[in-house]
Amino acid sequence: xxxxxxxxxxxxxxxGRENAVRDFIISQLPENTEYSVDAMGNLIVFxxxxxxxxxxxxxxxxMDEVGMIVTYITxxxxxxxxxxxxxxxxxxxxxxxxxGERQLAGVIGVTPIHLRRxxxxxxxxxxxxxxxxxxxxxxxxxxGLVNPGDMIAFDSGCVEFGSMLKAKAVDDRAGCAVLLDxxxxxxxxxxxFAFTVQEEVGCRGAGCAAFAVAPDYAVVVETTTAAxxxxxxxxxxxxxxxxxxxVPFMDAGTVYSPxxxxxxxxxxxxxxxxxxxxxxxxxxxDARAINTSRSGVKTITVSFATRYLHSPSCVINKNDIDEMxxxxxxIAEEFANA
Numbered sequence: 001x002x003x004x005x006x007x008x009x010x011x012x013x014x015x016g017r018e019n020a021v022r023d024f025i026i027s028q029l030p031e032n033t034e035y036s037v038d039a040m041g042n043l044i045v046f047x048x049x050x051x052x053x054x055x056x057x058x059x060x061x062x063m064d065e066v067g068m069i070v071t072y073i074t075x076x077x078x079x080x081x082x083x084x085x086x087x088x089x090x091x092x093x094x095x096x097x098x099x100g101e102r103q104l105a106g107v108i109g110v111t112p113i114h115l116r117r118x119x120x121x122x123x124x125x126x127x128x129x130x131x132x133x134x135x136x137x138x139x140x141x142x143x144g145l146v147n148p149g150d151m152i153a154f155d156s157g158c159v160e161f162g163s164m165l166k167a168k169a170v171d172d173r174a175g176c177a178v179l180l181d182x183x184x185x186x187x188x189x190x191x192x193f194a195f196t197v198q199e200e201v202g203c204r205g206a207g208c209a210a211f212a213v214a215p216d217y218a219v220v221v222e223t224t225t226a227a228x229x230x231x232x233x234x235x236x237x238x239x240x241x242x243x244x245x246x247v248p249f250m251d252a253g254t255v256y257s258p259x260x261x262x263x264x265x266x267x268x269x270x271x272x273x274x275x276x277x278x279x280x281x282x283x284x285x286d287a288r289a290i291n292t293s294r295s296g297v298k299t300i301t302v303s304f305a306t307r308y309l310h311s312p313s314c315v316i317n318k319n320d321i322d323e324m325x326x327x328x329x330x331i332a333e334e335f336a337n338a
Contacts, residue, residue, distance in 0.1 A: 001181045001321050002165070008173035008180075012098060012153035014067030014084045015198045016041075021063040021173070025180055025195055033183065042209040043195040045183060053189035053336035058215035058297075059182070059328065060206055060286050061175030061222065062199035065168065066310050068132075068152035070099065077136030079106065080128075081152055085200030089127050091311040099134060100150035106134040156312035163242065163317050170314035172199065174304050174321075175221035178328055189336035199286050203253070206286035210293035217335035218299040220287045221328055223314070224248070224278060226305035235279035239305040242317035244274025245327035246303040253284025254291050260300045264327075267334055273326035276305070298335075302327050 013021040022043050029035060034046040043063070066085030073079055079099065097106045109132065110125050132152065136142050158167040167173075179193050192213045197205035210218065228240040239246045247264045249256055268275035291299040304324055307315040 001177055001325065002318060004181060005165070005170070005174050005177040005321070006158040006167065008177050009158055009167035009169045011169070011173070012151065013064055013169075014069070014151050014153060015064040015201045016084075017151045018063040018197050021176070022195065025063075025176065028180055028184065030184060038208060038212060040205045040208045041197040042205045044209055044213060045193040045195070047183050047187045047191050047193060049187045049189040049191060051189050053191070055216040055336055055338055056192065056214070057189070057332050057335045058192040058194055058210065058213045058218045058290075059179050059332060060194040060196055060209065060218060060220050060290060061179050062172045062196045062205070062286055063176060064197055064200050065153070065171065065173070066200050067154065068097070070146060070148050070150040070152060072148065073139050073142055073146060074131070075139050077134070077138050077141055078109070079132040079134060079146060081130070081132060083127065085310065087310055089124055089130070092130060093125070095312055096155040097132060098153050098155045099132060100146050102145055104134045104145060105155065106132040109133045154312035160318070163319055164315050165318050166313050166315050168312045168314065170304070170306055170316055171223040171309055174223055174316060178221050178324055181325065182329065188333050191332060191336065196286055203284075203286050203289040207289035207293055210290040210297055214294060215297055217338070218287070218290045218297050219328060219332050219335070220285055220290065220299065220301040221324070222285045222301055222303040223306040223309060223316070224283060224303040225309045226307050228305075229307065238280045239276050239278050241305045241307055241315065242319055243276040243305055244320060244323040246276055246278060246305050247327070248278040248301055248303075250281050251278070251283050251285070251301070252281065253288030254299065254301070256300060257298060260298060263334065264300060264331055267330050268327070271326060271330045273330070274323045275327060300331065302331065
């Protein structure tokens with residue numbers, strides 16, 4: 001599945017512009033697989049299992065990534081932009097990007113430190129002071145090439161180092177890869193899969209997908225912040241890359257059922273996959289929209305522990321890929337037959 005993750009991460013698809021990701025996933029579906037695309041752009045897939053399911057189970061992963069969008073072009077040919085999703089200004093400075101469908105190469109520019117004076121020398125630049133330089137010297141050079149509303153994605157390749165994988169858009173193409181791999185290999189019980197849109201700007205697609213599928217149970221397959229780095233200790237590490245699948249008891253968007261949380265722990269022991277939890281109540285994902293859809297959906301989240309989330313250099317441990325696959329498979333099968 002490592003190669004599948006790499007292929008998905010190499011695609012560009014900020015929130016609301018997920019077309020390339022969706023098209024790739026559709027191209028990989030086994031022949032005669034049932035699927036549909038709703039008005040929001042969610043891809044909903046039904047996989048016939050070897051056995052009928054007692055309960056309707058939906059697995060969900062979002063296709064979109066954080067990025068930027070063109071807002072204005074200055075007279076001297078520089079591109080102003082707004083963020084799409086939560087991005088720390090610190091991870092943008094000097095980064096390579098691709099602009100628009102033509103994927104113009106550009107660099108996020110900022111005033112060099114040796115030209116700053118006084119207190120400004122130590123301050124982080126404010127977001128609206130940044131711009132993208134694509135090598136144009138005047139606005140007219142970009143006519144027909146760049147327009148307000150064009151997508152801007154980080155230009156960052158996949159690199160393996162030691163037991164780690166670095167790539168952009170691991171959040172949540174790694175989750176998409178787990179779901180797609182399950183569909184390709186075949187499932188034990190009838191299962192619905194939702195590849196959702198616009199998670200990074202408010203979990204907008206997932207609620208629509210859950211309303212349409214109307215599942216009894218849902219498993220959100222995601223990434224979550226790991227701070228297992230130098231200078232961080234104890235509960236502040238949140239979770240650890242290489243520590244296995246992350247199943248939270250609560251985050252900023254969802255209070256998970258204690259019964260389902262206990263169930264996941266039991267299944268981990270019985271089936272022998274590595275599982276950990278988050279030691280900080282923070283973040284959120286599509287679970288918040290799915291959990292509250294219709295009259296409520298029993299929902300759990302299973303995540304990759306990911307360093308440097310929402311940056312061009314997200315990092316996961318390759319050993320967690322197999323643990324995630326096992327966790328999602330066994331939890332989904334338990335839900336299907338509960």
